Amino acid sequence: MIQKLTIAQSIAQAVNWKAHCADCIYLSGGTEVNRLGSEDHQEGISIGRLNMDEIRMEGSMLAIGATVTFTEALESDLVPMGLKQALRHMDSMTKRNMATIGGNIAAKRDDSYIIPALVAMDAKLSVMDLDRSQSQMSLWDYVSDPYSSRLLIIDILLDPKARIASRRISRTAQSHASITMSISLDPALACAAIKGTGIVRLEGVEKAIAKGLGGKDLERIGSEEPCQVVDDIHASAAYKRYLLGILAADLAGGLR
């Protein structure tokens, strides 16, 4: 929970506040920050009124504002089906009305709904650092950067023609996912959010896809990805490993 709320009126103001407060966090849809079990933070900087909720084409790239909600993205004709499939992993409509794309990325959860899809789409982020410098970076770099929480995500940029397929395996539609995986064939990209492990780039699978492998080969390669997989309350490590292979093969097979 946060102890104090400030409502930013401009992007610069939000970043400025954050720069002067180590324990301040950006507050977007609030479905992560304000929910049970969330970390305590001194101050939340609300970024809901910064006009970052536009979905637009920028040249050949689709730009999705960071405060676009899951619902707004699902209702947009511009957003590609592949991403919509991943957005629907968040099963509660009410939550989709609140939760934002930027918030989901920044939360970097090990059961992330959309990071695997966005990685498979080779998405980029337009971000602003604490010194107010604005830059673009690959989503994967953002995910891999342990200090990325300092960055304000402004836009998510992606190729609307990117073709991906995603699957989320969970016991109920709203319980934690054991695995959420997305795959693209061209370029060969594969990413999974693995409960208890984190967000993992499936490099073995990517190489195998690039070589045109599929079926049993992908099943084996996927299940042998070198990441550490652990037992958790919903699934054993063995089942998750097995799924890494099965999903990789099925998703790639489906795209072919």
Add this chain to the structure above:
Amino acid sequence: MIINCTINSKPRSFEVEAQQTLRSMLVLDGHFCVRDSDDCEGFAGSDTVLIDGVPVYANLVLAGEVDGCEIVTPDGLSDKRQLTIVQQAMIDAGIVQSAYNSPAAALLLTWLLNRVSNPTREQIKEALSGIFIRDAGYENYYLAVKLAVEKIATGHYQTQIAPAFRDELRYVGKTMGKVDGPQLVMGERAFVEDRLQEGCCTLKMLRSPYASAYIRSIDTTEAEKVEGVVKIITAFNCPDVYYMSAGQGNPEPSPHDRRLFNYKVRHVGDRVAGVVAETAEAADEAIRLIKVEYEVLKPVFTVEEAMAPGAPAVQGGKAVYLSGQPEGLDKYNEGSDPREGQIVYPFPLHSDSKHNVASSAHGAIGDVKKGFEEADMVIERTYQTSQVQCTPLETHICYSVIDNGRLTLHASTQVPWHLRRIVANVCQIPENKVHVIKERVGGGYGSKQDILVEDACAYATWITGRPVLYHNTRAEEFFANSTRHPMRVTVKMGARKDGRITAIQMDVRANTGPYGNHCLTVPMNACSKTLPLFKVDNMKFDVTTYYTNIPPTGAYQGYGAPKGSYGLMMCMAELASKLGVDYLDMALKNCVTEGYMLEILKGLGEGREGNVVPVGSCGLKEAILKGAQMIEWGKAPVNALGPDWKIGKGFAMIQQGSGLPGLDHSTALAKMATDGTIIVQSGGADIGTGLDTISVKVTSEVLCIDPEFVTVISGDTDSAPFDTGAYASSGTFFSGNASLIAAQNLKEKILAEAALQMEEDKDDLLLEYPGQVVSSRTGKTLLYKDLIHTACSGTGRGQLIAQGSFATKASAVPYGAHFAQVAVNVRTGEIRLQKFYAIQDAGTPINPELALCQMYGAALKSIGHSLYESMILDEKGVCINASFTDYGVPMIAEMPEDFKAVLLDVNDAYGPFGAKSISEIATNGAAPAIGVAIANATGVWIKTWPFTAEKVLRGMGRF
């Protein structure tokens, strides 16, 4: 910070704290039906509101963010207590049951219909995807939308809401709308939390971090210094009274093995100290400052660990018998550590607490050994069920105050009179000093048959004189509440080649956890509500319940029956498949029919000899045949999902009881108000199921008066007479019969009084709709209002008041069959529940639409424990999935794709107007029906619930 917004179209301005949630702001502003049922988890949707026309969770929005916004709350839907079309349709469709989330659901459906005039099933599913409904399942929400759409378009409903029963009756067996529906759906004050007075104290618990430990000392010095702390109660200053939490008939078939606070903690989350403080913050701070020294002991968690030689005793206290003391008790008690406390047995439960046996029961008919010898095939299988939480949306709550020197409890309980007895005992005061007001109950499902918060809350008020609120968090519901007993059920079954069963043997080992509430009755139900389904001459059962250090167990809809049913039916289905006999034929060959003498019942009484009776009205065979026809049993299912999916079908036959004949007792009063309307004071505790509506209907039916002119006051120990309470499916049969008898007795009084006033012979008089007496001889009529006016005018014979008392030895057993069709993905293990058909004989369904929703709700709960739900403990006994998301309750996405509830037309000889019970039974079928269907699809007989994808794949040897 100051914010301006509109709430329900009215401009409002608030000064809000920075971290204040929107919900807290709204509740302080009087919109108390914006609730929280999951500790701000963002799961259950009790806090749904609209911000600028969009549904959101108010607990996850900070108040400071809504400046300039338009907010709509559920109580803003209806104007001047006038139901909207949607709210009315929800009541009419029967979905307003315990209704904690009904206002929020009404808001969502209204929002949907404002956007889409005729929404598809998918759109309705979407709109309801963020709201948890535990009571009525979700199926009739689709019907409610359909009704609303029709009403908006044409001014009336075109769809039949539910089938009608008993043409000769006006109200019974017809849809009518639940009498408390408007109050609940509009979000008016109804629940305990709506009754709080400003400035009341809060009671919070310091809970044990250990599964088993003696409390060496508790130092509350620093805690007591916290400003606002009123009292700290511990084992060292609480009354030395042993009792148990189960609200059961007296003498209770459970050991009294606990005090308010004990010197030994027996599970993680057990009570250590209760802090009464003026604010929740002060209570939290005091809890932080209490210093406890523990002597940590080795815990046991499973039945196997509890049974093991040398296992530590969970309840090692001195045994005391109030009756039937066994020989050698002094020797047995030798060496008992006083810190263990005592175990007081109202009567012997065949226990051996030193070896963790809380209770046991055994019985048999025929010769099982001979029966197995006569069999062509015998199989023996062991099934294990998990610990499951009832998860009522309204967590356990009590609000107690002193009023005129008496203790008044606003309670969310299924058992007001047992609650009064137990609380009086704990506080050491006579029962006349305690007044229990059962408020509307936002979901009980058995868990509110236990006195889990009221004891401490009442005692806190009694010793401090302060109004006290005690409200469980969602997490506390998991680790400190009552849950389904985990059970190990071993079934041995033998049959001839033609499928005729020659012998059945059941061995049930139940895990009661730290305390013995329900330790006999719940596990007994694993046998008593399953074996009597079978026409088998040789049957034997052994039931043993063990103490362990898991979180407490207790009653949950169905008691032990879902577990027994899972074992028995799965075993029969597997035996059928091994014999090459059709499972359906085998069931039909072995199931009981009307008139069959149930000798097995002799050993199945709850703590005493059972009553052997023949099978009464019985729709079992009809249910099996109907379900078989609906699901096209024997016909290969169409597989539209592709080669990775395998389809299978299964079913289970089920039964329950209607209360406890010979143990339960209900009473009611019916009186005529001075304008000829009727007040019924019923002891029955309506927990959302529609029991008050039953009382209204039977009264209206007997007295020929419009239900509008009948009011029921129920579950209030001051104003209504005694009733054992709403458990064991007793409501309709017992409390309903009491209201019926009260109405019949009032009818006699009306006729007698009318005979005097009309100067007619009583035998010539009849009651006639709407509310008058008519003479068949002279044609003269007398309106009730005139009759009662004369009776109460100072020269008459006074108010007409009649009592109804119902106790019986007769049984009204509901029967049924539940059918399932599953699709199993043999690559991922995913299980899709394609079809679920619940076919039940509930006698005359007095409220057919409510009965159907009870079936949907109970079936979905049991689908929950079959496929998803399970409490998980770590090696120290900590429940590590104590939230909805972690635990995994079924939401609308988990609904069977094709879900049907069917009521058979059966008329019972003993139930009120032929009615039997409806809902508990509906929890008994899912596990075996789905388990058999999975086996039918994949060949894997899963022997532990929940049936997860992983278990299917392991069974198939996939990894």
